[in-house]
Amino acid sequence: MTAIRTPEYRAAAHRVLNWCGWYTRDLSPDVAGERRDEIASDLHEHAVWAEEAGVTPQRLRRDITLRAIRGIPHDLSWRSGQLRAGHGVDPMPLGMRRAGDVLAALVVTGGVLVTGAALFLLVRIVRALVIGDVVEVPAGALGVAVAAVLGVVGLVLSLRRRSRWLGAGLLAPAAVLIGVLAGDIMYRVSATGVLIVSRLSSHGAGVEPWWVMSVAIGVGAALGFIGAAVWWWPGGRRTTERDAATSAQRKTA
Amino acid sequence: MARRRPGTLFPLELDILDVGTVLQSTEGSFYGFALAKQLAEAGDAALTAHGTLYKALSRMADAGLIEATWEDPEVAEAEGRPRRRLYRITGEGATARDREHARIAGEQAAAARPAGAAWTQGAIA
Numbered sequence: 001m002t003a004i005r006t007p008e009y010r011a012a013a014h015r016v017l018n019w020c021g022w023y024t025r026d027l028s029p030d031v032a033g034e035r036r037d038e039i040a041s042d043l044h045e046h047a048v049w050a051e052e053a054g055v056t057p058q059r060l061r062r063d064i065t066l067r068a069i070r071g072i073p074h075d076l077s078w079r080s081g082q083l084r085a086g087h088g089v090d091p092m093p094l095g096m097r098r099a100g101d102v103l104a105a106l107v108v109t110g111g112v113l114v115t116g117a118a119l120f121l122l123v124r125i126v127r128a129l130v131i132g133d134v135v136e137v138p139a140g141a142l143g144v145a146v147a148a149v150l151g152v153v154g155l156v157l158s159l160r161r162r163s164r165w166l167g168a169g170l171l172a173p174a175a176v177l178i179g180v181l182a183g184d185i186m187y188r189v190s191a192t193g194v195l196i197v198s199r200l201s202s203h204g205a206g207v208e209p210w211w212v213m214s215v216a217i218g219v220g221a222a223l224g225f226i227g228a229a230v231w232w233w234p235g236g237r238r239t240t241e242r243d244a245a246t247s248a249q250r251k252t253a
Numbered sequence: 254m255a256r257r258r259p260g261t262l263f264p265l266e267l268d269i270l271d272v273g274t275v276l277q278s279t280e281g282s283f284y285g286f287a288l289a290k291q292l293a294e295a296g297d298a299a300l301t302a303h304g305t306l307y308k309a310l311s312r313m314a315d316a317g318l319i320e321a322t323w324e325d326p327e328v329a330e331a332e333g334r335p336r337r338r339l340y341r342i343t344g345e346g347a348t349a350r351d352r353e354h355a356r357i358a359g360e361q362a363a364a365a366r367p368a369g370a371a372w373t374q375g376a377i378a
Contacts (some may be wrong), residue, residue: 016303034338037323038285039303039333045286046300048334063300071304078308 115151128189179218319345
């Protein structure tokens, strides 16, 4: 069996070309295609040379993988350079694209926090029920469960470019639910929660300031998620242009 | 990422120009993997990473130090392999290579001079 036909080489080459496809995404078809062809040629020549040199398929796979990994920082800086030089297919200005990337990072970070809080509260509720700290399911537990489901689904959807708008949209109600319910639930199921809430409490009639603050944080986060959802709305200009660019790239592939 | 001093080459770029000159003199041109292989043999090191090598080649082509052309697809097809991207060192690249070697030699001479002078002064004292 020649080196090129071994599963080890094929797997390694497949991974490298997949990586190449990733870091050449959104670049003009010419630039991306040339890079892909050059890497494909390199992989082929590497395999031919390895066979002539008596290199085992396992060693060839390792060498190819290491070459790819060591080059990652340069692949990424080359990509940045190409985008700065205007070789991207995306007509969106670089500054706006960066703003979109920052927004995506903020949404994912916020989504992790909201989902993490919802799951934490769920775990505390279940634990309190199991060890007998509470005798019945506390009010608001259903809301926390809904927030956890919305959070997990929203987080997963927000990781994919095409479904980011929906993910951010689902995270918004989850954030509000957590903002409204977190303090009350912690007060009911956690001794530490009782201490914190008691300390922050005004012990007077009317709405507690800590609850207002908690709701304000939840609503503020929700507004942020809604803003992100609007930014990524599929009918919007940005997504349409990006989709057109992506489909143009695929046609040339 | 390292920043280039004006008028100088990165070590890898100089290596590419050196090894490329040798390959070009025998083959007429050179391609990425042949270059990686020769660089590894010359430096007794691992093959240059894909990203490092092709980013350097891309940068050098943009700077006019080398020129790139794609191999005739029929030739590649006849040999049953993907087409190669062939590089040739330009006159500008050869000039930059010679200038860089001269600069390095000058720096080495300058670095050696104070030590020699100090030794001479010590010997006289």
